[in-house]
Amino acid sequence: MLWALALGLLWASTILAAPFENKPRQKVLLISFDGFRWDYDRYVDTPNLDQMARDGVKAMYVTPPYLTITSPTHFTLLSGRYIENHGVIHNMWFNTSTQEKKPYYQSQFVNEWWDNGSLPIWITAQRQGLKAGSLHFPGTASSYQGQVAMVREVEPLLYNYKNETAWRENTDKVMGWFRDQDLDFVSMYFGEPDGTGHRYGPNSPQIRAMVQQVDRTVGYIRQTAEHYGLKDRLNIIITADHGMSNVYRNGLVEEITLSKIPGFSFKDVSFHLVDFGPSGMLLPKPGRLDKVYNALKGAHPHLHVYKKEEMPERLHFSKNGRILPIILWADPGYVINGYFPVQFHKGEHGFDNQEMDMKPFFRAVGPAFRQNLEVGPFETVNIYPLMCHILGIKPEVNDGHLNATQHMLVTSSGTQGEFYQANEPPPWP
Template sequence: MGHSAVLLTVALASLLAPGAGAPVGRQGSQNKLLLVSFDGFRWNYDQDVQTPNLDAMARDGVKARYMTPAFATMTSPCHFTLVTGKYIENHGVVHNMFYNTTTKVKLPYHATLGIERWWDNGSVPIWITAQRQGLKTGSFFYPGGNVTYQGVAVTLSRKEGILHNYKNEKEWRANIDTVMRWFTEEKLDLVTLYFGEPDSTGHKYGPESQERKEMVMQVDRTVGYLRDRIRQSGLDSSLNLIITSDHGMTTVRKNASDLVEFHRFPNFTFKDIEFELLDYGPNGMLLPKEGMLEKVYEALKDAHPKLHVYRKETFPKSLHYANNPRITPLLMYSDAGYVIHGRVNVQFNNGEHGFDNEVMDMKTIFRAVGPSFKRGLEVEPFESVHVYELMCRLLGIVPEANDGLLSTLLPTLQDTSQGPLSTPLPTLQHTSQGSLGTPLPTLQHTSHRLPRTTDGSGSALLPSGWPTLVTGLLVAMILLGKVA
């Protein structure tokens, strides 16, 4: 074997060595990233109150006219879309609640935050991807950030308590101070920070209330404090900041004469139902008893003009929601302003979300500022599924297979000339245990990507969608064969 062949052999061996993929995955960026979510911040909440700090952030960086969340527009599913780049049917966190149709167990939102098998069901969020490629990450109250994925935990994390006071502005500032220490003292590269407002206030008082307006002003003060702390911590030249949310909020028609009430539907009976997930805003799922599917569907499909009931297989494909084993055979949603009442009326919120993501009140915000972003740029609306690819680019890491397009948000960046746009990965397979009480069948979850090139329009597709490492190995083997 000649000298060239020996060199190629060594190179090939190094590619195959354990851990060799980590350096390959980095795309060159050394900037840190802070993703902040203010839950339930509707896209136009800054239009009826003064928000000088959010306005300044838009002047200094990038603002979207609005961002369209994933359907269903609920907290946990939409937050997981942001950190995986997947539609909800593809990442599997389909609801705020854990449920099991066999045992009939249903757990509330806060309890579900700690249930590993609900979150770790085949998709790997950006924290884990970044850590596998040599970075350190943190999650402060962010949904999904307090469980392990494939045995790996986030470097540092904090989980909110069940009785956590979402409104405490003093605590908000203390949390920001902690995150700044994570960046400066613990040397973290990525942190996701979550605030439960203005969602909580919007639910209680309604999105048009004075209480909500005052809460938005508190959010704005917090944005100002955050940017001040970034400067004081010496991070303004090395930290990119994204502020966004999971969904919007709309007013509930609590006193409408045509409420959606299952217990009043004349041709429907709960005796035909094996499992139900109702009374959670405008969404519902039903598992009819054996042999009762068609009977229940026929009873419900025209039961109310504001209620839209589907067999799982006929649910609108554009919503990217129903194609997951955790979704029951019948599912539904109601029109904006209407919630679904099951056996009794137990919902009393003045504001609600969970509606069709094309409803304008469900749209949310996107702001970004930092060394990697252009200044004073307003971009057209886009789907939240694209944020993940942007974050991977900012961190210099290779993304997992996902449903986003880097080309959507690439124009927000100062310089797009360095490194590959992204690396599509092979078909994803889910074989984990589902919430319906039976093992999940193997699903072929292909990315919803269009073919792209390396000219700035999106990720470069390698042959058969193979990642860069695999293609590199093949090239090395071919060259080795030529010189051996």
């Protein structure tokens, strides 16, 4: 009798401790559609994204880390760390001593820029016995503590990010990785609608057409997962790195051009990162920090100027040796020019992450997720611990919190189909 009671207790404790143990091992596909703003689906018909929301989870929006540009925010998705902690502080690798700068694509191959102490989820998963891959995701080209994603593909130089046929071919390839090589985790990157938003602006007919292309691709991704026999095991998380904002030009506003500001001179600066959108950093020459800072502070009503140590704590963008002593950013609609205007984009990102135009979208569907659930906003830093939880791996040290997203999962208490109203106590911190 006692033996039977003990056996029953052991059985019960096993069930409670491992809710997924009797199910097939969960897989995760993390997809980023670069620059997909949280509200893009409001302006065009997106039947596949709408169906994904009914079949899974939709967030009102998510908040990326600052600086809201591609490589830093993507590495936050992979590591669960704020940018000051993971150290990939810009799209561009740079050397303040030699004045050298590498553009986005070339920076992908500068290993020490990425391998800076934080591990992407590929390496963590592989160290714990899983198989991981990545297709075109920022950071894929580099190794981390001598290791790389088991299966990986880096896009070639001058790659056409808009080619819808290539999108489908890449989808087939990734689903084949899951089925034929039994991968557990894959990160997959699409370079749109970012490029279209830059060129034509976020309110253009062209961006609406590109959003429809994204929607068709989401439908194809889900159909292909089912065709490859992955529906009951694969959890698909779709999000983005940042949003997009209109840029004011053609005499509508007084543009920010640093060389025209009284008292400021580039002769007082030994290195600068400006002319790359609404954000910038300056390294003043020895003894000239205060001169540069005082000349710029308050010089334009839409230019924010901070010494590194004075940066707002909420931005988590100061405590890293790679961040330069003076940080600049502009209000939405403005870009920062150096000697003279050289930027002609109609859309831009890189603004304060509190700005609504910088918020990306979020969808998730699969056996781990509840259905027809709309949740409130959360920070993208929290996606990493969510993925680790689904995969059943122990996360590295990170800045995210599982309790920000755990209510999305089928193991969370509550019924499907509910929405967390603004006046309810939110289940995230």
